Amino acid sequence: AAGGAAGAAFRAPFAATASVDAKALLLLARWSAATGQRDSRGVTDLLTAAQRAQPKAETAAFEIATYHDDVLRDARARQTNAYAAIGATTKEVAGLTKKETHWGNQLHNVVEWYCKSLQNGVKHVRRSLPRVLTLWLDWAEHGERKYAAEVHGVQAMSAKEARQVAQKLLRTVTTLAKHIPVYYWLTVLSMLASRLAHPDANAAAAVQKLLAKVLEVYPHQALWSIAHLLKSDVPARKEAASKAMTEAKRNLDADDIKALFSSFGQLVDQLIRLCNHKPPPHPTRAKRSVPHFSVRDQVPGLPRLLPVSVIVPLQEALRPTMPVLRAGTTPPDDAAKPTKGRSRGRDAAAARHSPFLLDSPRIQGMLDRVDVMSSLQAPKKVTLKGTDGRDWPFLAKPKDDLRKDLRMMEFAGLLNVLLHRDEASRRRGLQLTTFAVLPLTEDCGLIQWVPHTKGIRHVISDAYGYIGRELTNKELNNIKKEYDSLAQRGMTKTAWLRDTMLPRYPPQLHRYFMRNWPEPAEWLAARGRFARSLAAWSMAGHAVGLGDRHGENILLDEATGNVVMVDFSMLFDKGLELETPERVPFRLTQNLVDALGVEGPQGVFLRASVATLGTLRAHKEEIITVLETLIHDPLVEWSSSRRHGHAHDAASRANAKGVANLKNVEARLNGKVVGVGAAPSLPLSAEGQAQRLIADATAVDNLARMFIWWMPWC
Numbered sequence: 001a002a003g004g005a006a007g008a009a010f011r012a013p014f015a016a017t018a019s020v021d022a023k024a025l026l027l028l029a030r031w032s033a034a035t036g037q038r039d040s041r042g043v044t045d046l047l048t049a050a051q052r053a054q055p056k057a058e059t060a061a062f063e064i065a066t067y068h069d070d071v072l073r074d075a076r077a078r079q080t081n082a083y084a085a086i087g088a089t090t091k092e093v094a095g096l097t098k099k100e101t102h103w104g105n106q107l108h109n110v111v112e113w114y115c116k117s118l119q120n121g122v123k124h125v126r127r128s129l130p131r132v133l134t135l136w137l138d139w140a141e142h143g144e145r146k147y148a149a150e151v152h153g154v155q156a157m158s159a160k161e162a163r164q165v166a167q168k169l170l171r172t173v174t175t176l177a178k179h180i181p182v183y184y185w186l187t188v189l190s191m192l193a194s195r196l197a198h199p200d201a202n203a204a205a206a207v208q209k210l211l212a213k214v215l216e217v218y219p220h221q222a223l224w225s226i227a228h229l230l231k232s233d234v235p236a237r238k239e240a241a242s243k244a245m246t247e248a249k250r251n252l253d254a255d256d257i258k259a260l261f262s263s264f265g266q267l268v269d270q271l272i273r274l275c276n277h278k279p280p281p282h283p284t285r286a287k288r289s290v291p292h293f294s295v296r297d298q299v300p301g302l303p304r305l306l307p308v309s310v311i312v313p314l315q316e317a318l319r320p321t322m323p324v325l326r327a328g329t330t331p332p333d334d335a336a337k338p339t340k341g342r343s344r345g346r347d348a349a350a351a352r353h354s355p356f357l358l359d360s361p362r363i364q365g366m367l368d369r370v371d372v373m374s375s376l377q378a379p380k381k382v383t384l385k386g387t388d389g390r391d392w393p394f395l396a397k398p399k400d401d402l403r404k405d406l407r408m409m410e411f412a413g414l415l416n417v418l419l420h421r422d423e424a425s426r427r428r429g430l431q432l433t434t435f436a437v438l439p440l441t442e443d444c445g446l447i448q449w450v451p452h453t454k455g456i457r458h459v460i461s462d463a464y465g466y467i468g469r470e471l472t473n474k475e476l477n478n479i480k481k482e483y484d485s486l487a488q489r490g491m492t493k494t495a496w497l498r499d500t501m502l503p504r505y506p507p508q509l510h511r512y513f514m515r516n517w518p519e520p521a522e523w524l525a526a527r528g529r530f531a532r533s534l535a536a537w538s539m540a541g542h543a544v545g546l547g548d549r550h551g552e553n554i555l556l557d558e559a560t561g562n563v564v565m566v567d568f569s570m571l572f573d574k575g576l577e578l579e580t581p582e583r584v585p586f587r588l589t590q591n592l593v594d595a596l597g598v599e600g601p602q603g604v605f606l607r608a609s610v611a612t613l614g615t616l617r618a619h620k621e622e623i624i625t626v627l628e629t630l631i632h633d634p635l636v637e638w639s640s641s642r643r644h645g646h647a648h649d650a651a652s653r654a655n656a657k658g659v660a661n662l663k664n665v666e667a668r669l670n671g672k673v674v675g676v677g678a679a680p681s682l683p684l685s686a687e688g689q690a691q692r693l694i695a696d697a698t699a700v701d702n703l704a705r706m707f708i709w710w711m712p713w714c
Contacts, residue, residue: 457551547575
């Protein structure tokens, strides 16, 4: 930008009185910030002028908040680097001046603008509210001891000043809670739950109060979300969840809702018992359990408890929707008003919003038959009967921390919203199939059953059956013997896969599509949905380090052709730590390539992959925020022991494993290649990254080094 009088002219606010002028000012501000045509003050003046033109508009306040947030990040990075113990930069190089204060002093301004945006609309709620909570709670935890101490000199901040910043942030968030509807907090329910055991007493009390308010207004949905906290192995987290429930019950007058809390606790106890119940042994097959049993005989307490007024925990009943508002329209109040509590002073006749289905079915009963799956942990298929007259199947899964699956579904749900907003992704119909995941403890829970699906391994086996080469157990045992004798025969794994297995089992998945969708238009549509959904899941899964994509964990919807991913136990690059590390970023074996059509992975699959990566990159802050909850509510496997008490809770809050995992996610979202044998590289473009991943996923050498039962020839 020019200096002197010209610079002053650049910084002068524009007069804007109409919405068109406000939009133009916002566009000019974005362009000025991106190109450096105005300094920070000049960009701020443009944004402020746009906000003054439409003081009730959400977007203007949001743009100001995000711009100040970027300035905050820059100031923090410069100040931290300037005073780092190792590799410190000079103050001149860092761009520090005597007028610049500690970056923490900018926090309150950033949070206030996010709060103004939230009070004016819901369009950006999934980005603004998580950011408010992150800035507030991180400073409350680390501000005085860490953040204030990492900057010295002129920019130094005293402990007293750090506490004052924390107090101002707490007051701002408390005020926000009084001026926005409760359904806003449903979008950050996992964040609230993960921060219940916050080390700062004032912040912990505020989080507990917010959770209690959500429980008070939306008890059916919130109870399912905090069920695992009520059974947590961490005493502080369990105690805080119990206190939030007690406070919510105290604020309610309706006896039926109060009774709901009691009946829900009993229901969860019985469901946990069912998850962990060891099925009776098979009468004739050693070391095998029966294929099904009677719940009345084995877990009699569960059917005796039913019916209960608890909703059937379906995804559509648990996922909130936000109202659609015109610009300048005040967000409506909650349709489900608490019996007690303060009114926010809104007109009683104003329109109200219900974020959930009003007629969500309650649990009427259950089928007596419980099917036992044949996998190692023997999960069980249980069917609940709803008051809508329908049967709703769930998978009761023991010995597995389903919080990973829950975070993956939250990530997929957020990505679906982002993909729908993006024009290129929306035009291609890019969406991920999601389902309800309900952790009941830290090692068991329920998963909503996805209908019309079949494991891709069985689909491929059926396709080979069309040509008389079905993959029977006998055939697989012979393959294993052949594999075990490779060294004795002097053959490498790569040569065996390339010269023996791939020619022996030529790709046949295209035959399945032709048989299942014989009408040409349906076949083409199903194949397109398969390619797009496989691409979206592959890119999304790679971003979060999803492994273990064998043929049982990739399902095919036989009604639509969509790919459905299940079992997210190998999340955050856990597949890299296996005895046989996973060499490929996702599954793209010859049969999957065969089903993509004549273009293979270079056609629809590549275009959908690039669109998905573009969306992931453009919204990496929102994605990291969703996954960040695992740092504050870490997985059991990340802890070296299952110790109890405050020491364990303090260790979990500073979980180095979770921080390292998020850094890998962030690196991928920046276009870097992360994985076994990944050569160091500069960040790639979205298309370059997609091409590199496709090449790695289809490389015969990589496939040959996969675990034998991953079945890389299929």
